[in-house]
Amino acid sequence: MRYAHSVEAVRAAERELMARVPEGTLMRRAAGGLAAACAGMLGRVYGRRVVALAGSGDNGGDALYALALLARRGAGVTAVLLAPDRAHAGGLAAVRAAGGRVIDAGAGGGAGGGSDGGSGGDAADGSEGGAAGVSAGDAAGAAIARADLVLDGIVGIGGRGGLRPDAVRLAAAVRASGAAVVAVDLPSGVDAETGETAGEAVRADATVTFGTYKPGLLIDPAAQYAGAPRLVDIGIGPYLPAPVAEALQDADVAALLPAPTGESDKYRRGVVGVVAGSARYPGAAVLAVSGALRGGSGAVRYVGSAGDAVIARFPEALVSAGRPSQAGRVQAWVAGPGLGREEDARAVVAEVLAADVPVLVDADGLAVADREAIRARRAPTVLTPHAGEAAALLGVDRADVEARRLEHVRRLARELDAVVLLKGSTTLIAAPDGPVRINSTGTAWLSTAGSGDVLSGLIGSLLAAGLGGRDAASVGAYLHGLAGRAAPVPFGAHELADRIPLVRPEGTGGR
Numbered sequence: 143m144r145y146a147h148s149v150e151a152v153r154a155a156e157r158e159l160m161a162r163v164p165e166g167t168l169m170r171r172a173a174g175g176l177a178a179a180c181a182g183m184l185g186r187v188y189g190r191r192v193v194a195l196a197g198s199g200d201n202g203g204d205a206l207y208a209l210a211l212l213a214r215r216g217a218g219v220t221a222v223l224l225a226p227d228r229a230h231a232g233g234l235a236a237v238r239a240a241g242g243r244v245i246d247a248g249a250g251g252g253a254g255g256g257s258d259g260g261s262g263g264d265a266a267d268g269s270e271g272g273a274a275g276v277s278a279g280d281a282a283g284a285a286i287a288r289a290d291l292v293l294d295g296i297v298g299i300g301g302r303g304g305l306r307p308d309a310v311r312l313a314a315a316v317r318a319s320g321a322a323v324v325a326v327d328l329p330s331g332v333d334a335e336t337g338e339t340a341g342e343a344v345r346a347d348a349t350v351t352f353g354t355y356k357p358g359l360l361i362d363p364a365a366q367y368a369g370a371p372r373l374v375d376i377g378i379g380p381y382l383p384a385p386v387a388e389a390l391q392d393a394d395v396a397a398l399l400p401a402p403t404g405e406s407d408k409y410r411r412g413v414v415g416v417v418a419g420s421a422r423y424p425g426a427a428v429l430a431v432s433g434a435l436r437g438g439s440g441a442v443r444y445v446g447s448a449g450d451a452v453i454a455r456f457p458e459a460l461v462s463a464g465r466p467s468q469a470g471r472v473q474a475w476v477a478g479p480g481l482g483r484e485e486d487a488r489a490v491v492a493e494v495l496a497a498d499v500p501v502l503v504d505a506d507g508l509a510v511a512d513r514e515a516i517r518a519r520r521a522p523t524v525l526t527p528h529a530g531e532a533a534a535l536l537g538v539d540r541a542d543v544e545a546r547r548l549e550h551v552r553r554l555a556r557e558l559d560a561v562v563l564l565k566g567s568t569t570l571i572a573a574p575d576g577p578v579r580i581n582s583t584g585t586a587w588l589s590t591a592g593s594g595d596v597l598s599g600l601i602g603s604l605l606a607a608g609l610g611g612r613d614a615a616s617v618g619a620y621l622h623g624l625a626g627r628a629a630p631v632p633f634g635a636h637e638l639a640d641r642i643p644l645v646r647p648e649g650t651g652g653r
């Protein structure tokens with residue numbers, strides 16, 4: 143599991159630990175882990191050109207100390223200071239002592255234009271600049287253009303708002319240079335708490351973060367700027383409270399995924415009821431049933447008017463055209479995909495919500511479900527809106543939901559006392575309490591018609607197998623995302639379900 147904590151929690155834990163260890167210990171640990179990660183990315187350190195962009199805070203300090211460590215291993219290093227008179231004194235001294243070159247981000251004028259010309263550094267001669275947005279005489283631009291690796295230490299958890307003009311210029315030069323980019327703690331310009339970006343942000347290939355993940359590192363759009371996130375343990379773990387967010391990894395999914403055993407029968411594996419599709423949208427029924435079958439359920443009971451379409455594709459499905467309450471034993475219901483919003487849809491959703499088994503409500507089901515009926519339920523309830531559906535349920539604009547997804551998914555879960563899965567490029571799953579689960583396995587190719595219908599059936603099968611709402615929704619989103627990655631692109635939603643068995647983590651195949 144990847145756990146994420148708020149900036150406030152990180153700061154408090156840091157204070158607790160700092161009171162117990164010698165001064166500078168945390169930054170030394172951070173910089174050591176950062177330098178090791180950089181060395182790993184470079185493969186060979188000796189002779190490589192490394193540039194650190196260092197802002198005025200401790201994030202810049204981390205970058206400078208790491209740069210000094212890389213210089214000691216033979217890299218040609220250049221520190222680019224955004225605020226030369228306020229740069230981290232210890233970090234700067236370390237770079238100088240290691241023979242690094244130090245230049246001022248604002249200085250033009252080519253070689254010697256820096257605030258200091260170190261001896262062992264990579265003496266870029268300024269004339270080789272030429273990265274977009276950077277004048278040829280710009281010493282910083284020239285160093286960046288020639289770098290193998292750039293460390294982004296402009297700003298970390300102390301950052302407020304978007305990048306400032308100097309930093310914007312450097313970020314553009316970095317993007318144009320082709321150097322590998324490692325963000326220190328966070329890509330500069332992204333919001334640590336929410337994953338929002340205000341204007342420009344640094345695009346990294348990897349982010350080395352300290353102590354714990356920050357929510358913004360795992361949530362889009364920031365997650366797309368962070369590249370591969372890595373965690374360096376600096377010892378604050380024992381002082382951190384419960385996380386605000388977490389992201390399942392393969393091992394977590396493997397531990398949660400049910401698999402049949404020798405004693406299994408269809409009811410132990412779980413029977414899913416699907417109330418979906420209509421004369422107008424029979425395909426939604428077929429897709430939801432496909433997800434339910436491939437999710438591992440023991441049997442699927444389909445109830446509705448698209449039974450012929452379902453049976454034509456899945457002869458193993460048990461279909462009926464009656465009412466959900468007369469369908470026979472069901473251990474979880476999926477209600478809503480392609481159901482329409484007529485009076486009849488309202489009635490069948492109400493009937494499903496009244497059942498004392500787990501229920502997932504999606505799509506049209508969300509539009510016709512009675513809020514009080516949702517709130518009154520005692521068995522697990524999972525709602526799977528996209529941003530527009532969540533906005534309608536909350537009575538806010540869709541743009542508000544999209545801009546602050548974390549806040550809105552939490553609010554909806556609390557208001558409706560249910561597990562809410564908010565679809566998006568990073569899908570978020572919130573229960574009324576506890577950490578928000580972030581799913582990072584998705585791909586933009588999944589935004590295709592019917593993809594959500596497959597997801598609802600898949601989650602329904604996990605609910606029927608006995609997983610709780612939060613686990614069923616997050617494991618379902620995880621597998622659905624991987625299935626999207628495994629399918630040749632572009633794909634139609636009908637191709638998704640067949641990929642689910644292929645992406646189950648190792649060891650979950652059952653016997």
Ligand SMILES: NC(=O)C1=CN([C@@H]2O[C@H](COP(=O)(O)OP(=O)(O)OC[C@H]3O[C@@H](n4cnc5c(N)ncnc54)[C@H](OP(=O)(O)O)[C@@H]3O)[C@@H](O)[C@H]2O)[C@@H](O)CC1
Pocket residue numbers: 152153155156168169172197198199200201202204296297298299300301302303304305306309326327328352353376378
């Ligand atoms: N906590 C921990 O456990 C540990 C933390 N560690 C490290 O410390 C980092 C936090 O350090 P921090 O508190 O000094 O803040 P930081 O992110 O460097 O930025 C603040 C400075 O940036 C400036 N600034 C603000 N906004 C800006 C913008 N948009 N664009 C440009 N500049 C902007 C602002 O200056 P001002 O506004 O005064 O100009 C201020 O001086 C953390 O991310 C991690 O790397 C590790 O060493 C080990 C343990």
Ligand SMILES: [K+]
Pocket residue numbers: 201294295296297298325326327328329330
């Ligand atoms: K940074």
